[in-house]
Amino acid sequence: MTLDQRIERIVAILDDKKAEEIEVFNLDNADYVAKRVVIANSLNGKHTKALYDHLKRELKPEGEEFLATDETDEWTVADLGDILIHIMIPEYRQRYSLEQFLNELIENQKKEEA
Numbered sequence: 001m002t003l004d005q006r007i008e009r010i011v012a013i014l015d016d017k018k019a020e021e022i023e024v025f026n027l028d029n030a031d032y033v034a035k036r037v038v039i040a041n042s043l044n045g046k047h048t049k050a051l052y053d054h055l056k057r058e059l060k061p062e063g064e065e066f067l068a069t070d071e072t073d074e075w076t077v078a079d080l081g082d083i084l085i086h087i088m089i090p091e092y093r094q095r096y097s098l099e100q101f102l103n104e105l106i107e108n109q110k111k112e113e114a
Contacts, residue, residue, distance in 0.1 A: 007036055013058050014040045017051055030105040035082040039098055041090050045073025051087045052076045
C-alpha cells in the first residue's frame with residue numbers, strides 16, 4: 001500500500017467514526033520527522049480514545065505498525081513512522097495551533113527551494 005493509500009484509509013476510518021475537521025499535511029519536502037501528518041477533532045475525551053482504538057483495530061491487521069503513542073483524553077498522538085496522527089478535542093487544537101506550525105514548515109521549505 002502506498003503512503004497516499006494509507007492516508008486515504010486513515011482519513012476514511014476517522015470520517016466513518018465521526019471525527020471532525022480532518023486535515024492532512026504533506027511534509028515530503030519539509031525537514032520534519034514524518035512525511036504526512038493527520039489532524040482530526042474528536043467530540044470529547046471518550047471519543048478521542050474511541051477513535052484511536054478504532055484506528056488500531058482496523059489498521060494493525062492491514063500491517064500498519066504503531067511505533068509509539070501518547071494518549072490522554074484530550075489529545076492522542078500515534079506515530080506510524082512516516083505518518084503522525086493527532087486526534088484532539090477542539091479546544092486543544094485551537095490552543096496548540098498545529099496547523100499553523102505545519103503550514104509554516106511547508107512555506108519555509110518552499111522559500112528555501114526558490
